[in-house]
Amino acid sequence: MLGVVFTEFFEMVEDKFGYDMVDKLIEQSTSESKGIYTAVGTYHHGEIVEHVVNLHKESGLEIPLLLNTFGRYLHGTFVKNYSSFFENATNAFDFLESIENYIHVEVKKLYPDAELPSFDSERITDNQMVLYYTSARRLGDFAKGLIEQTMEYYEETAEVTMENLEADGSKVKFVITKK
């Protein structure tokens, strides 16, 4: 998993809970990297899961909420670092549709080792689209946060429902209905 996810996660934790919480999570961690992350590195994805689970234990907040919040937070980072992707699309649906065949293709060029989820999209009407999220990382809630933040970024109001197509969450269907 890309290092930026880890560095941004701990930025957010420090932001919301203070560095004490960051230190607590790292100290509890049994991971190989011992909490030393750099945005240009790559780390095992299990480590983020461990940190999130531990944050849940420490904060008492539910994991889906934590992942959703992290998704929304990371969106801000993406806008800051990769603004051209967002500027290329004029609305949320166009942007979401471009993830799979454009953004991820470009990401692969910069980070050949990156393991990216797939986002198959299907435009039902002008106001409704379906996104199928497929990933062994099972981070549907994280993805939902990213989607919701995308709608907000384009100043569009929409209801996003989430349905597990596989029980383990490796395949998730999002229905996005604009209001």
Place this chain on the structure above:
Amino acid sequence: MSTDAEILQRRLERERAARKQAEAILEAKAKELYELNQSLELQIQQRTAQLEESERSYRNIVDNADDIIYNISAEGIFTYVNPAALAITEFTAEEAIGSRFQNIIRDDFKEKVIIFYAEMVRNKKEKTYYEFPIVSKSGRDIWIGQKTNLVEDKDGSFSFTVMARDITKRKIAEAELIIAKNEIEKSEYKYRSIMENMMLGLLEVDLEGRVTKAYPRFCEMVGYQEKEIIGKIAEDILMPDMESKEAIKEKNKERLDKKSDVYETVVKRKNGELVNVLISAAPFYDSFGKVIGSIGIHYDITERNRLKVELEKAKSLAEKAQQAEAHFLASMSHEIRTPLNAIVGMSHLLQDAKLNSDEKEYLEILKSSSNVLQKLISDVLDISKIDAGKLEIHNKPFDLEKLVLNLKRTFQVKLDSKPVSVISHQNFELDHLVLGDELLLNQILLNLIGNAEKFTEKGFITIDLELLERKKESLSIKFLVKDTGVGIARDQLSKIFEQFKQAHAEIRKDYGGTGLGLAITKKLIDLLGSEIFVESEIGKGTSFSFILDFGTTDIKTNEIEKYYSEELKFAEIDGRVLIVEDNPMNQKYITRLLEKWGLQYHVSNNGEEAVEICQREKFAIIFMDLQMPIMNGYEATNEIREKENLNQETPIVALTASTLLSKKQMALDAGMSDFLSKPFNPKQLSETLLNQFKLEAKEEVKSDSSNQFAFNPKLDVDYLIEQYGDDLQYGMEMMEVFLESVQLEFEVMKTSVSIDDFKTFAKSAHKIKPTFTMVGLSQFSTLFAQIEKEAKANKAEAFDLFGSVSKELKPYFQLIQSEIDKLHSHLKI
């Protein structure tokens, strides 16, 4: 619980470690990039070298290409010219590069070529192909086919890359082909214009019948202009009705099978007039031999058809006129002959009266004048009969020697007063009768000897018979009648056989005659299929000759004497003679003759009286005039033959002034036994009378001696004998079957007539048609064939004809029944 200091300490350590980790990653990435860069430079060097090599090889190809290759700038200046181009145009590279492209274009094409390429630039066409001639340095014309690529640079400027090929040879070939094609077209045009000038209208159509070309003469024929019919379906415009349209479609289909055809049809002109045309149609091929349409040559036969119709009209008019003439002659013969007959007859009777010498002289004049008149009428009628083709040849056995002998005797008596001898000469023996027309031969010889007698004052008249050939079944005999008379001038010889022409006008005055004798003679000999020849010398005499063929018979000449001798006593005739005649003079003439011969008679004034007396008395023979008031001879004969009376089998002899065969046939058809033409002399009457009884006697003798059955002569006896021969039982059965089946079919046919059912009617007619021939009535087979034909065409004439034929048939049914009865008794069944 860690202190803030401890946490901070850990944070610092972590961040230092993260920085080091990042630095290591970046260091590794930088190194990787450097190595990549190095490899890229190497690749570029290699690629550049490859490119140069490839360009060299391309240039090499271009330089060595046979095709002309060059580049031209936007301004039309050559920037590159390959060696092939230089070789063809004969310019050096130095002369070519930098010069203007348009300089090499042939003058007459310059403008066209420049406009073409200006157009290419304006429309930004990437590729074009154009053919035009250029001129070499030495002034040679070269045709090139030029492929041009428009090369546009990013800055919007452009240039041309051109590849061209020398197509001079092809152009020459094309030009030659065009010339050759023109030649073919010229020759085609030549032949078509010949046909056009022959008033033949040519029309070409494609496979769907669409007009592809219409030539002027055809347009003239149908009244359309070519542009009005081009592209249209020919039959739709030109054919007057659906049926002919379909017919033309069928004909056009046949063209696909490469069939040609000639047929007649009617086409409709633009103004609606119909034109009869004869079309000769043939398939039309393209240069690969494939049928692509048909060509029709039309010949206007309207005028020809019109002439045909007029000719037919004229012919029918002529025929009608001829019939009218025949009718006139027949009527005339009746009108003149009846009173003449009385005159001739009376003068004969006067001869037996006691007269003083003056009266005898008057009587002689009366006799000779009426004889001349009789002869003239007879000649005129003969000529008209022959001309109308109504004279029939009747071949019968006769004694040729005796005929000549009789003629010789007749003229010996006539020439008693002149020093002229009649000599007959024959170079062969004849002990049998010959088969031929005795009457016609007699008339021919009579005319020729009569002619000789007229023009001979002293010396001889020779009748010479020379046998030319004797075969088993035929004899060929040359007849020569020679005189020592005045002779005929050479220049007059050709005229003597013409009607009413005598050698010169004085002849009639000096010798008399009708001028018809030799004309009749020639016509009669023609009729017998031979030819008359004449030789003459003025003052020495004339000779006529002709050759006739006769059939042979096995009847000995001495036997005939028995049948034809006049020894038979009139007293042997059993019963009275019935005379049915309305003209009192004729009544008297006949009755006096009969009285003279000692015969009993009864006279009836018309048919009705005759029929009435026939109920009461059986007569030996009946003489029946045909034209009578109240009931004519045909009707009376019918009645006598059909109704139960005492004279159903009595011979009836028709008396008539008409000599027409049709009347004779009518009389025989009505059931009469013989025919006597008025006026007749006593000898003719006695012969007729005797012949009736003798013939019957002869038949009786024959049937007794050979036990042969004699069929009624009204039937086709020859056929019946041939068909049934010894098996008379079979013949009788056939007749019984015939009566039964025909009467049955007649019922069917009558019913068909009443309900207008032509089909059933025709079927019945067909069924019974042949049965008539089987019983010796072949003439009715022919009639029923005609009835059948008409019925098949749904013509009402069939019904009319049937009506009259069935009436005509009635007496024959009775005749067949009586034949059956006779056969019964003959066979003793």
